[in-house]
Amino acid sequence: MKLSRRKFLKSGAAGIAMLSLPSVASADADKIKIGVIDTYSGPATIYTYGARNGFKLALSQIGYNVLGKKIEVLYRNSRYRPNIALKMAKELVLSEKVDFLVGTISSAAALAVSAYAKSVKIPFFDWIAMSGKISGADGHRYVFQIEVNTDMSGKAMALAAAKEKYKRYYIIGSDYEYGHAIAESFEKNLTGLRKDVEIIGKSWFRVGEPDFGPYINAILIKKPDAVYAATGGRDMVPFLKYVNFTGLAKKTAIFDYTATDTATTEALGDSMPDGIYGGSPYYFYYPKTNQNKMFVQSYKEQFKKWPVFTSPNGYITGNLLIKAIKLVGAVDKERIINALEGMSISSPVGKVYVRAYDHQLIAPVYVGRTKKTGKYPFATAADIVTIPGDELKIPISEVKRERGL
Amino acid sequence: MDLSIVASYLLIGISRGMFYFVLAAGLTLILGVLKIINFAHGSLYMLGAFFMYTFIGIAGQGTGAFFLSAVMAAITVGFISFIIEQMLLKHLYGKEHLMQMLLTYSLVLIFGDSVEMIWGTDYYTVAMPKLLSGSYHIFGTYISKFYLLFLISGLLTVVLLWLYMYKTKLGKIARAVATNRSMVEALGINADATFMYAFVIGGVLAGLGGAIASPAVNITSQMGDSIIIKVFLVVIVGGLGNIWGSLIAAIIFGISESFGVLIFPRFEIAFPFAIAAIVLILKPRGILSK
Numbered sequence: 001m002k003l004s005r006r007k008f009l010k011s012g013a014a015g016i017a018m019l020s021l022p023s024v025a026s027a028d029a030d031k032i033k034i035g036v037i038d039t040y041s042g043p044a045t046i047y048t049y050g051a052r053n054g055f056k057l058a059l060s061q062i063g064y065n066v067l068g069k070k071i072e073v074l075y076r077n078s079r080y081r082p083n084i085a086l087k088m089a090k091e092l093v094l095s096e097k098v099d100f101l102v103g104t105i106s107s108a109a110a111l112a113v114s115a116y117a118k119s120v121k122i123p124f125f126d127w128i129a130m131s132g133k134i135s136g137a138d139g140h141r142y143v144f145q146i147e148v149n150t151d152m153s154g155k156a157m158a159l160a161a162a163k164e165k166y167k168r169y170y171i172i173g174s175d176y177e178y179g180h181a182i183a184e185s186f187e188k189n190l191t192g193l194r195k196d197v198e199i200i201g202k203s204w205f206r207v208g209e210p211d212f213g214p215y216i217n218a219i220l221i222k223k224p225d226a227v228y229a230a231t232g233g234r235d236m237v238p239f240l241k242y243v244n245f246t247g248l249a250k251k252t253a254i255f256d257y258t259a260t261d262t263a264t265t266e267a268l269g270d271s272m273p274d275g276i277y278g279g280s281p282y283y284f285y286y287p288k289t290n291q292n293k294m295f296v297q298s299y300k301e302q303f304k305k306w307p308v309f310t311s312p313n314g315y316i317t318g319n320l321l322i323k324a325i326k327l328v329g330a331v332d333k334e335r336i337i338n339a340l341e342g343m344s345i346s347s348p349v350g351k352v353y354v355r356a357y358d359h360q361l362i363a364p365v366y367v368g369r370t371k372k373t374g375k376y377p378f379a380t381a382a383d384i385v386t387i388p389g390d391e392l393k394i395p396i397s398e399v400k401r402e403r404g405l
Numbered sequence: 406m407d408l409s410i411v412a413s414y415l416l417i418g419i420s421r422g423m424f425y426f427v428l429a430a431g432l433t434l435i436l437g438v439l440k441i442i443n444f445a446h447g448s449l450y451m452l453g454a455f456f457m458y459t460f461i462g463i464a465g466q467g468t469g470a471f472f473l474s475a476v477m478a479a480i481t482v483g484f485i486s487f488i489i490e491q492m493l494l495k496h497l498y499g500k501e502h503l504m505q506m507l508l509t510y511s512l513v514l515i516f517g518d519s520v521e522m523i524w525g526t527d528y529y530t531v532a533m534p535k536l537l538s539g540s541y542h543i544f545g546t547y548i549s550k551f552y553l554l555f556l557i558s559g560l561l562t563v564v565l566l567w568l569y570m571y572k573t574k575l576g577k578i579a580r581a582v583a584t585n586r587s588m589v590e591a592l593g594i595n596a597d598a599t600f601m602y603a604f605v606i607g608g609v610l611a612g613l614g615g616a617i618a619s620p621a622v623n624i625t626s627q628m629g630d631s632i633i634i635k636v637f638l639v640v641i642v643g644g645l646g647n648i649w650g651s652l653i654a655a656i657i658f659g660i661s662e663s664f665g666v667l668i669f670p671r672f673e674i675a676f677p678f679a680i681a682a683i684v685l686i687l688k689p690r691g692i693l694s695k
Contacts (some may be wrong), residue, residue, distance in 0.1 A: 045526045046527055206673075206674050211421055211662075214414060214418075217548075238623050241622075245551055245621075246539070246551070247540055271532045
């Protein structure tokens with residue numbers, strides 16, 4: 001048989017096309033690919049590993065298999081840098097052809113990935129970053145915020161503060177997005193609830209401040225009844241150390257959102273002052289429900305650690321995705337988004353749901369005060385009050401206003 | 406403004422400056438004698454904090470255990486510096502600066518990853534000893550007792566360095582090497598031992614800095630990154646290789662930061678840099694340059 005040049009080229013082209021087809025087809029047909037971008041080196045890992053473990057737990061409970069398709073998760077380390085996170089997101093979408101994106105602890109990184117996800121129409125689940133902008137001003141159809149955002153957490157702290165007798169407040173915080181956002185929400189809500197409250201001073205320190213002494217001195221001189229500390233992840237532990245050894249906690253009441261979180265109290269050990277007001281979307285020892293106990297047990301068995309406040313976020317993200325995929329019966333992203341809107345699931349913190357309008361997870365916040373009980377080698381939250389998610393959610397009219405609608 | 410408030414911020418500033426000096430003294434000594442820019446100085450500081458954490462774990466929580474652990478941590482970092490000098494740096498004397506800079510920079514990466522492998526990536530913390538907890542209430546204002554630690558460590562460093570530089574033969578040689586190395590060698594003096602001592606002293610001071618900072622900061626593999634920039638600036642403003650210039654620069658930095666918080670908290674970060682810019686415009690080679 002004589003092979004003409006044309007025939008050779010034709011069959012060659014067909015052959016190449018066939019070679020490349022199966023990989024694309026298998027990516028679509030046999031597997032569901034999820035790209036996870038987060039900071040997997042340095043101090044932030046106490047939170048990011050928590051979310052990742054919760055996510056792994058949810059997926060392992062269904063054997064990494066849904067609708068007969070294998071779930072493949074690709075992890076990328078964005079090292080807290082928005083530009084790297086964005087690069088990773090592009091790589092995951094363009095080269096790995098992932099169906100979903102998940103991440104990140106950094107609000108700036110989450111906003112960057114979110115904008116990209118919108119442009120390529122890939123659903124993105126923000127599981128730790130707290131900026132209210134993610135589901136608020138910069139929210140869109142393709143982003144879901146699984147973490148209680150700063151608008152909600154600031155409000156939770158304000159609701160707790162409003163019940164106390166303190167009138168003269170001093171605000172101090174880390175000088176970046178999170179610090180300003182949560183302090184603003186706290187101030188706005190508290191002064192709205194209590195007309196007799198006065199903010200007598202404010203100061204902002206740079207992220208990673210090595211010496212809080214002069215700032216604490218400024219507070220001591222002003223003699224406020226209470227301090228609201230809007231300290232971000234990196235400043236949390238050293239700031240509370242100063243609060244402890246300068247004796248500030250004995251002279252004034254202190255409110256600090258993540259102060260009661262296990263990751264914080266564990267890091268501080270004996271240096272954690274008692275009586276600091278703090279809030280968290282989760283404690284491994286609270287709520288005292290069977291569901292939480294089971295979650296903690298499976299988590300500890302698999303990872304040999306206590307879950308931290310981000311662990312349920314990973315678990316909720318995994319379970320929401322699984323439920324939506326099962327409901328739709330296919331990996332059809334647009335229909336999965338539709339299914340997720342308004343979807344509720346049971347979780348370690350009880351029933352939570354995704355608000356249809358802004359894709360914000362509506363979940364409770366627990367507010368308590370630090371106490372070293374001796375039961376654990378670190379302080380835990382005592383006198384915990386549950387503030388239901390529905391009391392904390394931001395009115396849709398306000399979200400619309402933030403989005404300029 | 407109340408005079409007592411001014412006095413308290415002045416004291417905080419001086420203490421803070423003394424802390425910078427503990428770190429800057431080592432860096433500038435190495436720079437002056439060895440003519441090496443030691444990028445790994447921040448890593449040695451970080452190692453000091455990690456060793457402090459480990460030794461406190463063994464020694465316990467008391468005030469005595471705290472100071473003993475701090476001394477042990479400083480000595481351990483000094484020993485590591487000795488190994489670095491003997492095994493690595495020694496072979497690079499007289500080679501081009503780029504090689505030396507690459508070596509010290511590679512040490513930053515090696516120490517950072519090694520610490521994460523040994524201690525992990527969690528936050529660690531050391532409790533403040535009872536003796537230094539709380540604040541003094543003087544003339545209607547407050548001073549954290551903790552600042553005593555910085556003040557005493559700084560003063561001790563000043564005294565010991567002065568004794569070393571002016572009262573020991575090695576110190577005198579070190580000063581001579583810093584001024585004119587070829588002349589020292591021409592006189593038949595072996596400068597190698599001087600180099601080793603200078604590098605080890607630098608390491609001990611970095612380790613001490615890490616140990617005394619440990620109760621106030623997050624102990625992490627990245628803790629050296631932010632502080633080292635400021636310490637480099639202190640060294641530059643003080644005049645490269647000039648220990649007493651560094652002392653003055655460190656105190657100016659500490660005071661400017663402290664008052665920055667009081668007067669203009671939002672821009673406190675800019676104060677020391679602004680001062681550095683002014684000094685370098687007026688005296689491009691540093692405060693005590695000739």
